[in-house]
Amino acid sequence: MEIVMCILAGSLFAAGIYMLLQKQLLRVILGTALLSHGAHLFILTMGKLNRGAPPVLEKAAESYTDPLPQALILTSIVISFGVTSFLLVLAYRAYQTNHTDRMDELKGLEDE
Amino acid sequence: MSNLVIIPILLPLFTAVLMLLFKYNLNRTKQAAAAALLLNTFYSAFLVYRVFSQGPIVLETGGWKAPYGIVLVADYLSVLLVLAANVVTSAAILYAFHTLEQRLQKFYFYPLVLLLLTGVSGAFMTGDLFNLFVFFEVLLMASYALIILGGSKQQFRESLKYIILNLFSSILFVTTVSFLYSVTGTVNMAQLAERVAEVEQRGVLTGIGILLFIVFATKGALFPLYFWLPKSYTAPPSVISALFGALLTKVGIYSILRVFSLIFVHKLELTHSFFLVLAALTMLAGVIGALSTNNVKLIIAYNILPAIGFMMIGIGTFSADSLAGTIYYLLHDMGIKAALFFLAGLLAMHAGTSDLRKMSGYIHSAPVLGWLFFLSCLVLAGLPPFSGFIGKLILLKSAMLEGHYTVTGIGLFSSLLILFSVIRIFIGAFWGEHQEPKHPIPKTALASAGALVAIGVFMGIGAESVYPWIQIAGDWLNDPSGYISTVLKEGAE
Numbered sequence: 090m091e092i093v094m095c096i097l098a099g100s101l102f103a104a105g106i107y108m109l110l111q112k113q114l115l116r117v118i119l120g121t122a123l124l125s126h127g128a129h130l131f132i133l134t135m136g137k138l139n140r141g142a143p144p145v146l147e148k149a150a151e152s153y154t155d156p157l158p159q160a161l162i163l164t165s166i167v168i169s170f171g172v173t174s175f176l177l178v179l180a181y182r183a184y185q186t187n188h189t190d191r192m193d194e195l196k197g198l199e200d201e
Numbered sequence: 202m203s204n205l206v207i208i209p210i211l212l213p214l215f216t217a218v219l220m221l222l223f224k225y226n227l228n229r230t231k232q233a234a235a236a237a238l239l240l241n242t243f244y245s246a247f248l249v250y251r252v253f254s255q256g257p258i259v260l261e262t263g264g265w266k267a268p269y270g271i272v273l274v275a276d277y278l279s280v281l282l283v284l285a286a287n288v289v290t291s292a293a294i295l296y297a298f299h300t301l302e303q304r305l306q307k308f309y310f311y312p313l314v315l316l317l318l319t320g321v322s323g324a325f326m327t328g329d330l331f332n333l334f335v336f337f338e339v340l341l342m343a344s345y346a347l348i349i350l351g352g353s354k355q356q357f358r359e360s361l362k363y364i365i366l367n368l369f370s371s372i373l374f375v376t377t378v379s380f381l382y383s384v385t386g387t388v389n390m391a392q393l394a395e396r397v398a399e400v401e402q403r404g405v406l407t408g409i410g411i412l413l414f415i416v417f418a419t420k421g422a423l424f425p426l427y428f429w430l431p432k433s434y435t436a437p438p439s440v441i442s443a444l445f446g447a448l449l450t451k452v453g454i455y456s457i458l459r460v461f462s463l464i465f466v467h468k469l470e471l472t473h474s475f476f477l478v479l480a481a482l483t484m485l486a487g488v489i490g491a492l493s494t495n496n497v498k499l500i501i502a503y504n505i506l507p508a509i510g511f512m513m514i515g516i517g518t519f520s521a522d523s524l525a526g527t528i529y530y531l532l533h534d535m536g537i538k539a540a541l542f543f544l545a546g547l548l549a550m551h552a553g554t555s556d557l558r559k560m561s562g563y564i565h566s567a568p569v570l571g572w573l574f575f576l577s578c579l580v581l582a583g584l585p586p587f588s589g590f591i592g593k594l595i596l597l598k599s600a601m602l603e604g605h606y607t608v609t610g611i612g613l614f615s616s617l618l619i620l621f622s623v624i625r626i627f628i629g630a631f632w633g634e635h636q637e638p639k640h641p642i643p644k645t646a647l648a649s650a651g652a653l654v655a656i657g658v659f660m661g662i663g664a665e666s667v668y669p670w671i672q673i674a675g676d677w678l679n680d681p682s683g684y685i686s687t688v689l690k691e692g693a694e
Contacts, residue, residue, distance in 0.1 A: 109369065114361070121368050128376045135383035157388075158379070161331055165375050168338045172368060175345060179364070182349075183357040195358045 101127030421453025439546020484510030525675025526595030553639030582620030
């Protein structure tokens with residue numbers, strides 16, 4: 090199961106980096122979203138995927154999921170949600186000001 | 202009693218949130234910001250006194266014992282940096298009162314600055330690697346908003362680069378923390394240090410260390426990863442550039458200093474000699490950049506890089522003296538970089554342009570600005586008896602003692618070029634035919650820059666009284682067992 094998750098996270102990373110290298114701003118933002126999904130899957134996998142009792146410490150439970158990665162993922166998801174929404178607003182404003190959403194066309198705009 | 206530690210983080214946070222309630226009342230916002238910062242600065246000074254007289258303080262948040270919960274640690278290094286960050290932010294607020302457009306001040310400038318300070322202080326104080334990521338995000342989020350404050354075309358272009366690059370490195374940070382967790386089973390820095398030491402940093406751990414280094418090097422703008430810094434730091438108004446130049450890259454350097462003096466210290470010949478090479482390259486790239494442009498703000502922004510190179514020499518050399526030198530240089534650079542950005546901003550405002558070729562003879566209309574600029578150039582370049590000299594002396598001497606002659610030579614050479622690049626501004630802007638200034642210089646802004654330069658001068662002339670404190674912090678960093686036992690022993694009680 091860990092292998093499958095690793096491959097999935099790896100392909101998310103690959104897709105995310107491919108998108109990050111695109112010229113269109115919206116694709117770049119989607120790329121960062123994919124990257125953060127990949128990172129979250131990684132955190133989940135790194136804590137070992139166990140089945141069994143909920144992450145509450147009891148003496149009887151023989152196998153339980155590690156609660157820490159879940160807490161980390163939750164924090165990280167909230168942060169990436171906030172940053173992505175900020176980026177989308179920023180991209181919209183940049184589009185309004187610059188009349189383009191292609192990164193390569195932003196080069197020539199020296200306003201000094 | 203250990204709740205003392207969290208006040209410098211909470212005070213700016215709460216003030217910032219409260220300020221949002223009366224955002225249209227600019228006067229009250231200003232007063233609240235000034236009061237909160239003044240209080241926080243005095244409080245941090247008290248914390249410095251307290252930590253140096255009674256030892257480091259650890260707060261286990263929520264009462265969870267050390268390796269399990271999140272800890273905040275006020276040790277010798279972090280309290281000094283928190284104090285410096287508060288001083289710089291107070292100066293920035295004073296500078297902003299009369300230089301920043303009213304429109305921008307109204308747009309949440311003060312709350313955002315306080316949130317930035319929250320993130321910076323938190324990053325300095327946290328004893329937990331994942332928590333460091335969280336505070337990084339707090340300060341980055343505030344910086345994202347600050348860098349586009351005003352919304353000009355140039356700002357949009359540069360801020361997009363800045364944000365996307367930082368976002369990528371944050372994602373890399375989370376991934377690296379999860380790798381580290383899977384190998385060691387903890388994210389608490391003290392316990393990480395213990396566990397990495399147990400296996401003598403074998404195998405994959407060095408790889409993880411280098412990954413972490415790449416993350417921090419991106420934030421701290423080290424050699425191959427600095428390309429985003431100069432232009433994006435010059436895009437926003439100069440007070441924001443000053444805050445970024447003084448605080449943000451320093452958080453990256455602090456993280457490298459902490460992680461590579463506490464956790465990954467068992468493969469010195471691999472990691473730390475690699476740092477020395479990067480230090481040399483960063484210094485050269487910085488001075489070449491500073492000499493390549495005629496934009497005053499850009500020259501100052503490029504001058505951030507050689508300073509980072511100097512601090513990396515200290516981390517790479519890795520002896521008690523060189524670490525103390527790094528801390529001294531870090532404190533010196535926070536003050537003087539902010540002062541230089543302030544002065545360059547005032548000069549650009551006075552001249553109505555930031556192009557050096559269009560300036561001349563402003564010594565007649567702005568004598569105080571001119572001489573202050575001259576003085577800060579000397580402090581920056583490291584002429585005796587100012588603070589830059591003492592910092593460079595300690596760093597280069599300890600590098601020499603360890604036999605790193607090439608990097609020392611490059612350091613000396615780049616100091617010379619730093620002096621040349623900033624004196625070029627002084628000669629170009631203040632000598633020659635007098636030109637009509639466009640805008641008078643606000644006295645308060647000049648005073649805040651003057652105060653920071655005065656601190657630099659004091660740190661140099663009064664080095665005898667300042668340096669012993671920094672030496673304590675350097676010794677503390679050089680011997681990680683103090684940090685580990687302080688954090689983990691409280692958990693055993």
